[in-house]
Amino acid sequence: MPEGIQLNIGRFPWLGVVQHSFHVGGKQAFAITGAILIHSTYALAAAEDVARILPQTLQNNTKLVLWKSATEKFALEVHDYVLHPEYVKGKTTASIALLDLVPPAAADFSDYVAPVRPICLPTGGLGSYENIYSVKLTDITGELQKEVHKMNFVSRDKCDQYYYEAQLHYEKMNPISPVCAVTANATVPCVWDSGTALITRQSWGFWQLVSS
Structure with a gap:
């Protein structure tokens, strides 16, 4: 697989960004951080970044953006988040947050499937870490x-x-x-x-x- 910066942004469709919108001086601004789709309605992101989003400003202002291809993208609303128990503000630098995603309004939650395939989660016997x-x-x-x-x-x-x-x-x-x-x-x-x-x-x- 080619290394370095690549233009083919849709190669890993489960790799996206959390986009949070807010207002500064009467103008709308955006903050983003990387995220990984692990389930149709759940994603992982850095706790250090997600914790900066106040729960009361989360809904309707925060989305997970994913790219199925370089020109085809999707945005899923972030409903809530849970910080890893080991996270402590100002002390923990390498911890995660679990994002609770909201399917589109027209989707049936019981059988909803995300627009892109999530990445496979870790399992036992992962291997020798050679690749x-x-x-x-x-x-x-x-x-x-x-x-x-x-x-x-x-x-x-x-x-x-x-x-x-x-x-x-x-x-x-x-x-x-x-x-x-x-x-x-x-x-x-x-x-x-x-x-x-x-x-x-x-x-x-x-x-x-x-x-x-």
């Missing part, structure tokens, strides 16, 4: 594009050593159950932006979420 990638949406060029990097798995002891040397090991800075990886061509460790997904390709062809 893993990080993928995210980036607007570094002024428009949303997909950024992909081949990754190498990092053992837990080396991961703990990195958090210690980077002084991220205290209180709740260090995740309880991290999965660590580094870009294959990296020369120094790095911390990914919010909404980056660590994924692996299953033997039968579907992508599976390792971490987010």
Whole structure:
């Protein structure tokens, strides 16, 4: 799979952004963060970003935007969110939020299917982590594009050593159950932006979420 910034934004349709609208000085503004569709009515996003959205301003102002192709996109309303129990404002930097999505008004909730296929969730016996990638949406060029990097798995002891040397090991800075990886061509460790997904390709062809 090609690495770097790619124009084919619809390649991973389960990768999207949470868009929250608000008003500043009488003008409408938008804030976005990456998100991953894991179920027809649920998505994952960074707790640090989602927690900034006040619950009373969430409904009717917050959407999950997904791209089925470069020209075909969908927007699902975010009804509510739940922050991971380990999240503590100002202390936890690598935790997740579960977004509760609202199907379109015309849809039957009982048999609703999202307009795109969600990513497969982690399962036992994931494998040897030989074929893993990080993928995210980036607007570094002024428009949303997909950024992909081949990754190498990092053992837990080396991961703990990195958090210690980077002084991220205290209180709740260090995740309880991290999965660590580094870009294959990296020369120094790095911390990914919010909404980056660590994924692996299953033997039968579907992508599976390792971490987010």
